[in-house]
Amino acid sequence: MLSESWKRKLINFTHSGVGQRFPPRLELPKTVLGRKLRQRKIKMDPFPWISKIKGEIRRDELMTAHTSIRVGGPADFFILPKDIQDLQTIFRKKGNVPVFALGEGTNLLVKDSGIRGIVICLKNSFRTLETPVFTQSADKKETAVIKVGAGVKLSYLAKYAARYSLTGIEHLVGIPGSLGGAVIMNAGAEGTEIGPFIRTVTRVKANGDVEVLKGEEIAFSYRKSVFPSEGGIVIEAEIELAKGDTEAIHKTMASHLARRSATQPLTVPNSGSIFKNPPNDSAGRLIESAGLKGHSVGQARVSLKHANFIVNKGNASAKDVLELIAHIQSVVAEKTGIKLEREIVVMGG
Numbered sequence: 001m002l003s004e005s006w007k008r009k010l011i012n013f014t015h016s017g018v019g020q021r022f023p024p025r026l027e028l029p030k031t032v033l034g035r036k037l038r039q040r041k042i043k044m045d046p047f048p049w050i051s052k053i054k055g056e057i058r059r060d061e062l063m064t065a066h067t068s069i070r071v072g073g074p075a076d077f078f079i080l081p082k083d084i085q086d087l088q089t090i091f092r093k094k095g096n097v098p099v100f101a102l103g104e105g106t107n108l109l110v111k112d113s114g115i116r117g118i119v120i121c122l123k124n125s126f127r128t129l130e131t132p133v134f135t136q137s138a139d140k141k142e143t144a145v146i147k148v149g150a151g152v153k154l155s156y157l158a159k160y161a162a163r164y165s166l167t168g169i170e171h172l173v174g175i176p177g178s179l180g181g182a183v184i185m186n187a188g189a190e191g192t193e194i195g196p197f198i199r200t201v202t203r204v205k206a207n208g209d210v211e212v213l214k215g216e217e218i219a220f221s222y223r224k225s226v227f228p229s230e231g232g233i234v235i236e237a238e239i240e241l242a243k244g245d246t247e248a249i250h251k252t253m254a255s256h257l258a259r260r261s262a263t264q265p266l267t268v269p270n271s272g273s274i275f276k277n278p279p280n281d282s283a284g285r286l287i288e289s290a291g292l293k294g295h296s297v298g299q300a301r302v303s304l305k306h307a308n309f310i311v312n313k314g315n316a317s318a319k320d321v322l323e324l325i326a327h328i329q330s331v332v333a334e335k336t337g338i339k340l341e342r343e344i345v346v347m348g349g
Contacts, residue, residue, distance in 0.1 A: 055080045067109070076118065104181065108345050148237055148239060183195075197241060300320035
């Protein structure tokens with residue numbers, strides 16, 4: 001129950017003619033943040049259907065907490081769906097409102113103005129990780145299929161596969177994103193990409209229908225797939241891996257993680273890889289050879305550990321990061337003739 005003092009505050013506000021939502025400074029005590037009060041606020045929102053969502057809904061959620069570089073303005077609506085039905089409700093009822101999918105927020109830059117529309121975050125749900133199903137071919141070779149939710153971290157998936165001596169994705173153990181994001185951008189490291197191991201992908205389409213695609217239908221290429229242009233959201237995938245040598249798999253993972261720790265700025269907020277590697281070269285080498293290691297714009301700086309990473313020195317803005325990206329592209333193009341293509345995804349505006 002509300003105390004008498006809080007009742008008076010609410011009554012005064014109701015009759016003040018200020019508007020249809022609580023002012024930013026009027027914070028209700030946590031003990032009364034129950035379902036009825038949340039529903040009352042939701043009814044004031046422009047989407048009457050949003051009360052049907054069973055998951056968590058946040059208004060004006062700052063994206064700094066949801067990106068690895070800790071940069072980004074507010075999203076109008078930030079939704080952590082509970083299940084497929086929540087996703088279908090969003091896509092079928094949203095009308096012309098833009099919808100953006102978010103995993104772990106790596107390789108992502110949200111502009112300072114934030115995101116107008118709905119951000120769907122799967123990291124608290126869609127975390128299914130089923131026991132591998134093994135089969136044996138006529139020539140006695142063993143493979144296994146694992147069904148994985150889009151919210152599962154790719155690093156955890158690689159370690160999980162290693163428990164069953166399954167080989168193929170051990171080089172991906174250091175990638176910090178989720179499986180959903182990895183599928184969308186065909187994530188990879190050290191010459192290994194996720195695409196070749198994808199057997200099927202399940203997604204909720206932009207019209208709310210559920211669709212299962214075979215791996216060969218997804219048109220994987222370097223850091224690309226069919227999904228960004230198709231809309232909707234990936235919710236699950238089946239990956240197929242071969243039986244391997246347990247000791248060799250764990251040795252590869254340990255070596256990769258040690259190398260990654262030694263060469264990448266993992267202890268500070270960072271962007272992940274900013275640019276795609278051009279053919280037969282690396283973006284990091286080109287940036288370093290252009291003399292840009294350590295170069296800063298505002299609070300954004302080219303990492304001293306790895307030149308293809310931008311780090312947040314403390315209070316960087318998206319504007320700082322974008323200006324630094326543009327400067328890197330300009331200098332590298334001037335010195336080498338190569339136009340670096342952005343790998344990081346930019347949202348908002």
